[in-house]
Amino acid sequence: MRIDIISIAPNLLESPFNHSIIKRAKDKGLIEIIIHDLRIYGLGNYKQIDDTQYGGGAGMVMMIEPIANCIKKLQLERDYDEIIYMTPDAKTLNQGTANTLSLKKNILILTGHYKGVDQRVRDKYITKEISIGDYVLTGGELAAAVLVDAVVRLIPGVIGDEQSALTDSFQDHLLSPPVYTRPSEFDGMKVPDILLTGNFPKIEDWRSEQAHKRTKEIRPDLLDETS
Ligand code: ADE
Numbered sequence: 001m002r003i004d005i006i007s008i009a010p011n012l013l014e015s016p017f018n019h020s021i022i023k024r025a026k027d028k029g030l031i032e033i034i035i036h037d038l039r040i041y042g043l044g045n046y047k048q049i050d051d052t053q054y055g056g057g058a059g060m061v062m063m064i065e066p067i068a069n070c071i072k073k074l075q076l077e078r079d080y081d082e083i084i085y086m087t088p089d090a091k092t093l094n095q096g097t098a099n100t101l102s103l104k105k106n107i108l109i110l111t112g113h114y115k116g117v118d119q120r121v122r123d124k125y126i127t128k129e130i131s132i133g134d135y136v137l138t139g140g141e142l143a144a145a146v147l148v149d150a151v152v153r154l155i156p157g158v159i160g161d162e163q164s165a166l167t168d169s170f171q172d173h174l175l176s177p178p179v180y181t182r183p184s185e186f187d188g189m190k191v192p193d194i195l196l197t198g199n200f201p202k203i204e205d206w207r208s209e210q211a212h213k214r215t216k217e218i219r220p221d222l223l224d225e226t227s
Pocket of ligand 1 (some may be wrong): 086
């Protein structure tokens, strides 16, 4: 998979993509992540990328021309399966969206700043808009890093134990059951007996029960979801 990201703060994305699992996925050739500095496409001597909003109001708006020029250049080089705009005023990212995106070949992500981008960018170029939650970040870069992490770890070969990605929280609209490792007792707190029996069908039943219990307590809304 190839992921292109358009940003006015490319430095913000350096660290998340150069460590741990994402770095290994890049080293293994499973993904390619290319960051494009929008400022290069800015207008005039000052490389302007934003302006005041029509109709008045506080906050600057990212202009269409620099973004259009950047997107058009990239589109000449390849077709994109999705052109995604990270913005708080969109549907919230969930595991289903991450699963779907993990099957794509080329994704382009636009990150916003200030008051956001001129609506015409969204109307003309964006095929999908994603929020990572009901709060406002200073820019879309951290949101893009969250999205990329959630997607990349689902690509076969990226995490060693593929079973582990499939049994994550949310894959079946349930939170994960509790997990334990050695020692079997710490400060009088014991690991549930069932996990020490080696009876794997029974252990699976227990995990499923615990997952339902946890979901009902903490995120009952997930149990109502059908997709
Ligand atoms: N940009 C600013 N806040 C955001 C959010 N919550 N999700 C996605 N992009 C954003």
